[in-house]
Amino acid sequence: MGASERVGTKQNNMPELPEVETIKNVLKPIVIGNIITKIDVLRETTILGNKDKFVQSLIGKAFTDVTRYGKYLFFHLSNNLVIISHLRMEGKYYQLEENEPNTYFSRVVFHLNNGFKVCYDDSRCFGILKLSTEDEYKKEPEIIKLGQEPFYINDVEYLLNHSKGSNVPIKTTITDQTLIAGIGNIYADEILFDTKIHPLTPCRLITKQQWIDIIYSARKILKEAIRLGGSTIKSYHPGKNIDGKFQSNIKAYGRYGDVCPNCGTAFRFIKAGGRGTTFCPNCQQKQGRPLKVALIGKVAAGKSTVLDVFKSYGADIFICDNYISDLYETKEIAEKIAKLFSLDFKDKVDKKLLRQYLIQNPKDIKKLQSFVYPIVSEKVSSFFKHSKAKFAVCEAPLLFEAGMEEMFDEIIAVDIDEKVQLERLLERNPDTAKFLKQLSDKNNSFEKNKKKANIIISNNASQSELIEETKSVINGFLSRLD
Ligand SMILES: [Zn+2]
The missing domain is CATH 3.20.190.10 (MutM-like, N-terminal)
Structure with missing residues (x-):
């Protein structure tokens, strides 16, 4: 293609x-x-x-x-x-x-x-x-109401003033035509990739030097695109039998699925202000705290050890499964779920009854998820909002299924070989063999999700090695926070 x-x-x-x-x-x-x-x-x-x-x-x-x-x-x-x-x-x-x-x-x-x-x-x-x-x-x-074109912006002071105290993401800010005229989705992704700025950076954190870089980069990229006749996109044809040539120079925009030409990291695709946005999570690292970290991992892979290390660095922790368990204990949720499936419980969810029902009506699992996931994702976003720590870490096995991946700056997957996993599980509980089928389903879905993680920690050796590896990941994060 x-x-x-x-x-x-x-x-x-x-x-x-x-x-x-x-x-x-x-x-x-x-x-x-x-x-x-x-x-x-x-x-x-x-x-x-x-x-x-x-x-x-x-x-x-x-x-x-x-x-x-x-x-x-x-x-x-x-x-x-x-x-x-x-x-x-x-x-x-x-x-x-x-x-x-x-x-x-x-x-x-x-x-x-x-x-x-x-x-x-x-x-x-x-x-x-x-x-x-x-x-x-x-x-x-x-x-x-149009702002100035990047070619005519000689003083970035008004951009700095405009951004003061604003949490609007920089990607949205530079495509605001009343602030800067002429930059849309394609060139915004290119400019932010070129200047190594994370597209969701709140614009109040953009420094004067970064604004100068953005304007300089915008001029450079727009001039080059003009020289090549623009980019040929679906909606655009400059004239009969004339094609733009800039699309072959596009480095980030629309390249989700490829790797970054600078560092080889897989590009990530997120929404910024409702617009599809592609960026390199390694070259364009997030500024500002808390760094929002998601943790996924296989059963018995050592997620709780990783969480403990984060805690020792002062991280705030949120565990989605615990939250869902708590939810099931509340009357309001119990009543809603009971009504949803015509089940008979009132003050709290009868988990056994619910499980039996879902085994008999597997199609309703989706219905339950579309009820529970939005509640969880709202809670996670309020957890981020209230966190004053450097890291807000969320153990979220349902991350991708719940469509929450875009909420996070970093996704860590803790992996373990199946053989080691089984040994550890048998050590914990000799009955584990019974759950092997469930385990292999879970492992398969993890393998799929692992590919979307930024960081993979393998835990096939000792616990102290897992701790050391987690520390080195955290130190990497710290090096770029204030
Ligand atoms: Zn990169």
Whole structure:
């Protein structure tokens, strides 16, 4: 699979500054000097404002220039008229000969006096066209609120001031068009990878030097992307038979499943402000406390020893299984679960009854999980919020099943060979053999989840070695905390 396909199919993204700049450059020779002879409005809501005025004002006018600011395009015409265009997700312009059929998603068609027409095509209809004038267009509400492009930011002081006390993640902050114009999802991932900043870093922790790095990196990356004609993504084509070439230079964006070209660590995929975000957990380490650590591991792998070592460093600990057990003891939860499955218990969950029921109705396990998991994940997030420690460690065997992985900065998996595991279990309890089937199911699901962990601690030797290995992991974390 080529890089462009991967970028296009993994996530939907709108054209950003380099793509719009490229579109502008493609459009200039197509329109400049030509007169609009007729306009077909095939979808009225594409035009912001009065449609008839739009058409009547523009007929007979000649294009004099095409310019861009942020992700906006401006068509300049005679009589001081300006068309403001924002492509949003899927907007595109196509030049066609007058006798060719319109493109399938044509919304507005400009017929020109040179035998060509320009179709504004937009499958998702988020894009807009708006009539304005040379005097007014920069003052239009959508334009006046735009921040500066990275090319024009010479003093980062206002970025620092804006970020003071703010917990908004840096990824969200740099894609805020009212703060900085032109950076979207693709280039934000690239810029943060380049500057080695974790995308979820609260922007109040970004130092002046880091802001300078971000702006410098944004300029470098955007310039290079413009030079290569932008990135060809699913939603973007600068023009017929023209492709952007920057996608082969993309290092982080959309590369979940690959390893970091700098250090070989597997990229992680998370949501930042609702947008898919790819980053290298090794190169882009999280600043600020507490460091949120998840712990998973096989039965008898030594998780409690690892937790004890964390405790000796002052970590706050949360154990999901214990919390669920406590939940089952509460009346409120017991009543809800009893109602959910029409079972007969009141003050606390009758675990035996519930287990029997689930054995007979295995499909309802999912129903129970979708009731319990959100309660657990809410509790974990409040545990993080209240932790004043350097580390907030959560033993969470249900991490992936509950979709909680994005809440954590680091995922530690404690592994053990099955042979050693069995020996240890038999030492603890000779009846273990009975649970072998269950054990192998659990081991299989661990093997799958282990691949998503950042750190794997193997515990096949002595306990003191497990303690030493855990300490060295913790010291690694400490070296990057304040
Ligand atoms: Zn890396």
